[in-house]
Amino acid sequence: MRFRYPCPDCRSTNSLHDPDCRFDGTPWPEVERAYTDVLVALADGTKSEGRIREATDGPWDPLHSAALSRLRHEQRLKETRGGALELRSAEEFKEQVSEPTQEPIRTVYEKGSVPGTHDNAVFAMVAYYEMVGLSWAETREQVVAWLHETGTWTRGGFEEASPEQLVDSKRHVYDQGYGWKEKARAAKAIIDRSL
Numbered sequence: 001m002r003f004r005y006p007c008p009d010c011r012s013t014n015s016l017h018d019p020d021c022r023f024d025g026t027p028w029p030e031v032e033r034a035y036t037d038v039l040v041a042l043a044d045g046t047k048s049e050g051r052i053r054e055a056t057d058g059p060w061d062p063l064h065s066a067a068l069s070r071l072r073h074e075q076r077l078k079e080t081r082g083g084a085l086e087l088r089s090a091e092e093f094k095e096q097v098s099e100p101t102q103e104p105i106r107t108v109y110e111k112g113s114v115p116g117t118h119d120n121a122v123f124a125m126v127a128y129y130e131m132v133g134l135s136w137a138e139t140r141e142q143v144v145a146w147l148h149e150t151g152t153w154t155r156g157g158f159e160e161a162s163p164e165q166l167v168d169s170k171r172h173v174y175d176q177g178y179g180w181k182e183k184a185r186a187a188k189a190i191i192d193r194s195l
């Protein structure tokens, strides 16, 4: 599984940050250092946030806080019952993120798409899996399976000859790292009316 250390604020993976990003201009090795400090602290066991801070060698700065938040948000970490943080295994992470639990993507994931909003729905699914850190091959596999399992493909309304071809036509969404929320919201509105 790929893990690219996105900017913890704007999620950019290169030096072009969003205009209002807090970490624009931060040298990339510092970004990576913040992530690895957190990951190394958690590698030898579950820890509270306070213990993670204590375990890092250098000073704990806003970049470290942001990296920790980003890891939690993208479900790389999970919270134990006692409120400590634990690193998910790659397998567990993949299982966890393959089923989106938050709306509006959950509806798209569970019900599948309907003619009239396929473009939005497939866009949103690809963008979602990119956001949570699946590789392109994993994203493609997940979205193709979703097209079959939800009955989306049999509902028709596609110009492409196969689910694989359809997903491949959305490769640019993955490569550009587009957001999923707006497209998922549009798709959910139509799915809710149709199913």
Ligand SMILES: [Zn+2]
Pocket: 007, 008, 009, 010, 011, 012, 017, 018, 021, 022, 023, 024
């Ligand atoms: Zn940024």
